[in-house]
Amino acid sequence: MEEREEFGRSRLLLGADGMERLWESTVAVFGIGGVGSHCAQALARSGVGHLILIDSDEVAASNINRQCVAYHSTLGRKKTHVMRDLIRDICPQIRVDTSEVFVLEENLEPLLAGFGRVDYIVDAIDTVSAKLALAVFAKREGIPLISSMGTGNKLYPELFELADIYETSVCPLCRVMRRELKKRGIEALRVLYSRETPLRPREGRTPGLQEADGGPAPEAAACRPVPGSVSFVPPAAGLILAGAVVRDLAGI
Numbered sequence: 556m557e558e559r560e561e562f563g564r565s566r567l568l569l570g571a572d573g574m575e576r577l578w579e580s581t582v583a584v585f586g587i588g589g590v591g592s593h594c595a596q597a598l599a600r601s602g603v604g605h606l607i608l609i610d611s612d613e614v615a616a617s618n619i620n621r622q623c624v625a626y627h628s629t630l631g632r633k634k635t636h637v638m639r640d641l642i643r644d645i646c647p648q649i650r651v652d653t654s655e656v657f658v659l660e661e662n663l664e665p666l667l668a669g670f671g672r673v674d675y676i677v678d679a680i681d682t683v684s685a686k687l688a689l690a691v692f693a694k695r696e697g698i699p700l701i702s703s704m705g706t707g708n709k710l711y712p713e714l715f716e717l718a719d720i721y722e723t724s725v726c727p728l729c730r731v732m733r734r735e736l737k738k739r740g741i742e743a744l745r746v747l748y749s750r751e752t753p754l755r756p757r758e759g760r761t762p763g764l765q766e767a768d769g770g771p772a773p774e775a776a777a778c779r780p781v782p783g784s785v786s787f788v789p790p791a792a793g794l795i796l797a798g799a800v801v802r803d804l805a806g807i
Contacts, residue, residue, distance in 0.1 A: 573805030589789025591679030707782025
């Protein structure tokens with residue numbers, strides 16, 4: 556990796572070898588919402604040379620309070636396309652591939668196969684079926700995976716922790732994932748979860764809200780309430796995930 560001024564401060568901490576490893580790495584980010592968009596942006600600002608962005612959603616007004624792809628100027632655009640343009644503005648030499656599909660167990664393998672080698676997977680999707688499919692795929696292919704658990708209905712980002720899924724508590728999504736992963740023979744999964752007990756939203760359903768950051772199937776969105784979210788919790792989760800990925804890839 557050539558000496559690039561935009562990554563000079565990072566090089567002071569990660570070293571030239573670490574920066575070179577990042578530049579030669581490919582990271583797939585699933586879900587470009589409140590968690591995933593901030594994670595992808597941080598990975599780009601850290602000098603990851605190839606990013607694959609997967610999300611089927613378009614930017615909606617209800618995303619503006621927490622997603623770095625969401626502005627009035629980007630309403631209606633695909634989140635992956637907005638994120639791609641943002642990354643190119645950060646560093647035009649970063650390779651960015653996108654896919655605007657809804658992730659299912661049956662399309663995951665051919666989807667990633669089309670992008671070549673993947674060194675790391677970030678799961679910032681909200682649907683349990685897609686998270687489980689990613690966990691099974693990553694184990695089978697030997698690809699490091701880090702998965703975000705629930706960030707909705709929370710107000711305290713300082714309560715996030717990195718842990719193995721079987722060492723988690725409190726988080727309702729973790730409970731479901733532990734049960735389903737055990738059925739599938741997945742004995743370990745690195746996750747980011749919160750020790751904060753989810754709050755009950757003070758208001759009822761707000762018309763026009765999109766259900767979740769990761770893009771659930773329309774039928775799923777119709778069946779479950781919209782979680783509350785704020786500007787400082789999902790982004791914090793995304794940055795913590797990016798930090799874990801960068802440290803691992805850089806050999807820190």
